[in-house]
Amino acid sequence: MLQPGQKNFITKLTHWEYWPTWIVYFPLFFYYLWLSLKAKSLFFFTTANPEMEMGGLYNCSKYKQLQNLPQELKPLTLYVKAGSALALIKAKLLALELDYPIIAKPDRGERGKGVALLKNTPQLEKYLQECKSDFLLQEYISSPFEAGLFYYRYPDKLSGEIPSIVLKTFLSVTGDGKSNLEELVQRIPRARLVAKNLLQREDIDPQEILPEGKVKLLEPIGNHNRGTEFSNGNQLANQELLYFFDALSYHLPHFHYGRFDLKAPSLTDFLKGNGIKILEVNGVNAEPAHIYDPNGRYLDAVKTLFRHWKIIFQISEKNRQEGFSVATFKTALKNFREWKRN
Secondary structure (H helix, E strand, C coil): CCCHHHHHHHHHHHCHHHCCHHHHHHHHHHHHHHHHHHHCCCCHHHHCCCCCHHHHCCCCCHHHHHHCCCHHHCCCEEEECCCCCHHHHHHHHHHHCCCCCEEEEECCCCCCCCCEEECCHHHHHHHHHHCCCCEEEEECCCCCEEEEEEEECCCCCCCCEEEEEEEEECCEEECCCCCEHHHHHHCCHHHHCCHHHHCCCCCCCCCCECCCCCEEECCCCCCHHHCCEEEECHHHCCHHHHHHHHHHHCCCCCCCEEEEEEEECCHHHHHHCCCCEEEEEECCCCCCHHHHCCCCCHHHHHHHHHHHHHHHHHHHHHHHHCCCCCCCHHHHHHHHHHHHHC
């Protein structure tokens, strides 16, 4: 009988969505070099979104982007400087009427690193001690529907395109009245891959036995590396959504390419642009995450990434013609060092 580690190896080997990022992006590296030669700069992408640090590829402030959005479209969010006093943070949370549970995330983090759901003050105090960079405390939106919508618009066009929509299904298990949580987790490949960290969480009891039919949410944060399933929702793109995100894009200065991570009360509300809350705005670093659909093919994913970097190049070139300057090596290095310190 195969051990969990052996099962995980087979799952990763046979499902490319779990492959290391460098393998997925390796073919793209040569195309990126070709585009850099054409643009005469390794940092041509920085003019895709000129107001974002490095075009949004790295060291981009989440808080800065959220500030530009209409109030009704964003969660209550508090910016916290690293090393701030707990008493001061508690006072600001009270002033904002921001109560637990709350989401904590590094202001310049990526791929879900450092994101946590905090349920009480002791957890906030622990996060404050462990997080060495500036971070955000954000209202936890409990709406069940979460998605990532990709949008781009050429600088000389009034309207853009929605080439990608990813739907997120949070990691959960269903009880059978006999098996404990650890046993249920080990039966689900997606859960088994993150079982080590999952079962060590203080809010998870590996020995808990769920009644038959009861569903337990294991991971409320919608990141692929935390067991969330990404599904291809490209067929959902419609004119109402395009109108909504066309208008939204104009609230972000010189924003032309990226992904909106969002929640909505339901799929129906999302399709009509009702009740949407924007959790994050991502720039050039954003992936058309529908490619990680379990039924998606690796070659199709690579083709999609090539197509998106071609769009980045075209938008960047148009903005350069409008007078925006590509980041210098000095600026790129400065941002890289700041990003690594975070």
